Amino acid sequence: MIERDGIFYMYxxxxxxxxxxxxxxxxxxxxxxxxxxxxxxxxxxxxxPDAFYPGPDYWSDCRDIELPGS
Structure with a gap:
């Protein structure tokens, strides 16, 4: 969360x-x-590719991707 000019922004x-x-x-x-x-x-x-849910045995993610070479 950040604050700017009295407005708080929560991502x-x-x-x-x-x-x-x-x-x-x-x-x-x-x-x-x-x-x-x-x-x-x-x-x-x-x-x-990992952002989409392909079926019942999979989980999609936005935050926790593994980047190539990491």
Missing amino acids: YTGVNNQIAQTIMLATSTNPAEPANWQKEGVIFTPDH
Whole structure:
């Protein structure tokens, strides 16, 4: 979470019905009050091969990819 000019920005992982992950954003002017958070929606959807859920025995991820050579 970061704050800029009195607005707090919280980036988090969202998961859809196919268990595919995306990066989401919520904003607040009062982060201590849960009802004050406003969902801004998806801000990043990955397009690498591991980002898609191919079936019941697999998990897709947005955050935890293994890069070639790592």
